[in-house]
Amino acid sequence: MSRIRHALLCLIVLATPAAAAPPEGFAERVEALRERSGAPGFTVAIVENGEVTMARGFGVTDLANPAPVTADTNFAIGSVSKAFTTTALALLVDEGRIGWDDKVIDHMPEFRMHDPWVTREMTVRDLLVHRSGLGLGAGDLLFVPRSNLTRAEIVERLANIPPETSFRSDYAYDNILYMVAGRLIERVSGMSWERFMRERVLLPAGMRRATVDNAERGNRRGNAHPHARLDGAIRGLGTMERLADDVVVPQVAAPAGGIAASANDMARWIRLQLAQGDLPGEARLFSEAASRELFRPVVLMPAGALPAPLGETQPLFNTYALGWNVRDYRGERIVMHGGGVFGSITRLVLIPERNVGFYIATNSEESGLLAGLTFELLDHYLAAPRRDWPQAFTDFLAARRDAAVAALAAPAAQPAQTGPSLPLAGYAGAYRDAWFGTITVREENGALAVDFPHWPGITATLEHWQYDTFRTRFNDRGVEPAYVTFALGPDGKAERITMRAVSPVADFSFDYDDLVFRPVAAAE
Numbered sequence: 001m002s003r004i005r006h007a008l009l010c011l012i013v014l015a016t017p018a019a020a021a022p023p024e025g026f027a028e029r030v031e032a033l034r035e036r037s038g039a040p041g042f043t044v045a046i047v048e049n050g051e052v053t054m055a056r057g058f059g060v061t062d063l064a065n066p067a068p069v070t071a072d073t074n075f076a077i078g079s080v081s082k083a084f085t086t087t088a089l090a091l092l093v094d095e096g097r098i099g100w101d102d103k104v105i106d107h108m109p110e111f112r113m114h115d116p117w118v119t120r121e122m123t124v125r126d127l128l129v130h131r132s133g134l135g136l137g138a139g140d141l142l143f144v145p146r147s148n149l150t151r152a153e154i155v156e157r158l159a160n161i162p163p164e165t166s167f168r169s170d171y172a173y174d175n176i177l178y179m180v181a182g183r184l185i186e187r188v189s190g191m192s193w194e195r196f197m198r199e200r201v202l203l204p205a206g207m208r209r210a211t212v213d214n215a216e217r218g219n220r221r222g223n224a225h226p227h228a229r230l231d232g233a234i235r236g237l238g239t240m241e242r243l244a245d246d247v248v249v250p251q252v253a254a255p256a257g258g259i260a261a262s263a264n265d266m267a268r269w270i271r272l273q274l275a276q277g278d279l280p281g282e283a284r285l286f287s288e289a290a291s292r293e294l295f296r297p298v299v300l301m302p303a304g305a306l307p308a309p310l311g312e313t314q315p316l317f318n319t320y321a322l323g324w325n326v327r328d329y330r331g332e333r334i335v336m337h338g339g340g341v342f343g344s345i346t347r348l349v350l351i352p353e354r355n356v357g358f359y360i361a362t363n364s365e366e367s368g369l370l371a372g373l374t375f376e377l378l379d380h381y382l383a384a385p386r387r388d389w390p391q392a393f394t395d396f397l398a399a400r401r402d403a404a405v406a407a408l409a410a411p412a413a414q415p416a417q418t419g420p421s422l423p424l425a426g427y428a429g430a431y432r433d434a435w436f437g438t439i440t441v442r443e444e445n446g447a448l449a450v451d452f453p454h455w456p457g458i459t460a461t462l463e464h465w466q467y468d469t470f471r472t473r474f475n476d477r478g479v480e481p482a483y484v485t486f487a488l489g490p491d492g493k494a495e496r497i498t499m500r501a502v503s504p505v506a507d508f509s510f511d512y513d514d515l516v517f518r519p520v521a522a523a524e
Helices: 003-015 026-037 078-094 116-121 124-128 151-160 176-189 193-202 251-257 263-274 288-295 367-381 389-409
Strands: 041-048 051-059 227-229 240-242 318-320 325-329 332-341 344-351 356-362 429-433 437-444 447-451 459-466 469-474 482-488 494-501 516-519
Touching (some): 026 041, 078 124, 078 332, 151 176, 176 193, 263 344, 344 367, 429 494
Antiparallel strands (some): 344 356, 437 447, 447 459
16 A cells, blocks of 8 residues: 555545444344344344444244344345446546447447437436436336347337326336346346446445345345235235245336345445445445435435424435435435335435445334434434434324325225226226237136236236226235226226236326227237
């Protein structure tokens, strides 16, 4: 190491505040809250001034086959994976093989958006900041809840998804363009996203247990398995149960949310990001210039309004950078991202000016507890008075669910005892949506059933609701129920099918409203 670099490092050390250490009794509090909530497992990693001050697990990996969660237990990190994909792109930028403001079509000639002008103008940066004009979660149903499509096939279908707003005019979170970004990495590097991520990002960062492939995750006992409450009136209510492992993000969408990692590995990731790409020793994974780009705000995000007592968590500014949410909290810059796949949720938070970062994950969907612990740790490191944020967020979400249940039970929401207009055979046939593809409605054993082409193993029975509207009963209870409405033409034949989620608080990925199916012959 040169004398100049050594002197600079000494100055950095002198300028960095001493490690505050995790809150006293924090591990005991996490365990008590976990037990009270019914969440099977939790994992936590905390890094302060380059030192790991906590990396440990709580609870069990699997209610059906319990094994203790440790600091080496892999949890699905969901959309926290997005920063891994942007970091992979940063490596290619550092190598001069691509630029943040390069046109996507210059590297992927097959790339098409709905609008030809947007196709020509879309940059690599645009793929990553949710300002494409697509609606919230647009296209997620191509790989949610599962999919047998390839990334190339999804890129091809992207052109058929109509925009909701004009290009670069508004923020709307999406996953599909991160999948396109993964495909872009493949085209530029000549390696699969999975191989590039493993060999160029994870292994150099020291993340040796982290996985990018569902086949590696499988049913291994050392991994945290997903859990949720599905047997109540809406998702989130009822008994905590173990879900099938195939509810994780389908492999095709892994660049948007398919990584699984342990507390020990996520501690290494936090240390790398706080060090602006510098690795222990003389090595560097990515440049300081790339780090500044990754954290630089690009798009304003809607802040929304939270009721008391959550108002204190309301940001004054809220932005999206390259795979990171950058906002303020109590006067400090916070760089963070949440993640969620069915049965697992996560949160990663960096406080760059304090040289502190932490990661929390659970193999359940207890989001109130996760959000509460996030702000509890933020208050600790920002020397703010302690609040019982886990209880506040849990109460807020419980009230939201109660309101949804009440809305479903209201007299106005009850079906009229009218219809259907046609004999069941009159609704049968093949129906096509421009981007989703073709579904088949068939009469079977005195009822209607629906087959979905790229959701392997998923079918739905249609139970009559009212008029020409039916309600789905999926063979997989993890799929959000939907109303399916047939519109009849003047000739009395079905000419259109639309769908809408039954639950008022359904996850945005189940945005059935985006679908319009028409009889295949008419569509052609």
